[in-house]
Amino acid sequence: MFKAIRIIILLFILLAVGIGAWRDKTRSVEWKRALPVHVFLINGDGSQPVAEYLSSLTVDDFKPVASFMSDEAKRYGRSANASIDLKLEGQIKLLPPEPPHNGSTWDAIIWSLKMRWWVYRNTDIVGPRPQVKLFLLYFDPAKNKMLPHSTGLQEGLIGRVNLFASHDMAKQNNVVIAHEFLHVLGATDHYDRATNLPLFPDGYADPELKPLLPQHFAEIMAGRTPKSPTEAVIPDSLDNVVIGSKTALEINWR
Numbered sequence: 317m318f319k320a321i322r323i324i325i326l327l328f329i330l331l332a333v334g335i336g337a338w339r340d341k342t343r344s345v346e347w348k349r350a351l352p353v354h355v356f357l358i359n360g361d362g363s364q365p366v367a368e369y370l371s372s373l374t375v376d377d378f379k380p381v382a383s384f385m386s387d388e389a390k391r392y393g394r395s396a397n398a399s400i401d402l403k404l405e406g407q408i409k410l411l412p413p414e415p416p417h418n419g420s421t422w423d424a425i426i427w428s429l430k431m432r433w434w435v436y437r438n439t440d441i442v443g444p445r446p447q448v449k450l451f452l453l454y455f456d457p458a459k460n461k462m463l464p465h466s467t468g469l470q471e472g473l474i475g476r477v478n479l480f481a482s483h484d485m486a487k488q489n490n491v492v493i494a495h496e497f498l499h500v501l502g503a504t505d506h507y508d509r510a511t512n513l514p515l516f517p518d519g520y521a522d523p524e525l526k527p528l529l530p531q532h533f534a535e536i537m538a539g540r541t542p543k544s545p546t547e548a549v550i551p552d553s554l555d556n557v558v559i560g561s562k563t564a565l566e567i568n569w570r
């Protein structure tokens with residue numbers, strides 16, 4: 317009898333969490349007001365260079381992400397509400413749970429629940445919902461040549477982003493942050509996973525350009541600027557990136 321009651325209570329909690337997450341997900345792209353985006357910094361490899369780098373960061377280092385969103389919103393004829401209100405919340409000492417590598421759908425669901433529980437335990441944000449939380453994990457580029465894939469979760473509006481701790485790469489880091497942030501809002505990738513090349517037409521900044529190649533800008537969810545049928549380059553900064561028409565549709569700007 318008690319076991320049955322416990323299971324019913326647990327199911328009830330899961331249902332409430334599910335409904336809450338679904339409502340946040342829908343409301344995050346209603347754009348009735350600028351969406352609050354809370355940025356947390358994490359020392360990904362526990363090293364001294366990363367610790368020093370993190371202490372040098374200020375909210376100004378992430379302002380280009382907010383400017384990118386508001387400039388692009390304007391281009392789609394949207395008001396200032398269709399933008400973000402970015403806040404730097406400081407550092408978190410604990411590492412968030414690692415996403416499964418090539419795991420099953422079940423592994424992904426379990427990780428998503430663990431991640432949301434971790435966020436609930438380690439952040440304390442008040443104010444009206446929905447709110448996006450981005451966890452930026454920084455690594456020393458001298459010791460890490462490659463970084464694991466970043467993840468944006470629409471359920472819970474959470475991003476877990478891996479970045480290099482280097483002022484030289486800060487502008488490119490903002491491209492990665494904007495990409496993962498847009499995943500959180502429901503945007504999908506517009507590049508070929510096998511070749512990393514942007515998909516035509518959705519991954520092209522200007523699919524009407526004549527001649528089509530080389531393109532001059534990158535589409536944010538393609539992540540690269542197509543230069544020839546077999547070559548695409550990573551943009552230096554968000555100044556060379558746009559939100560394409562498919563991505564705009566996915567985040568309810570059109």
Ligand SMILES: [Zn+2]
Binds near residue numbers: 495499504505
């Ligand atoms: Zn992606």
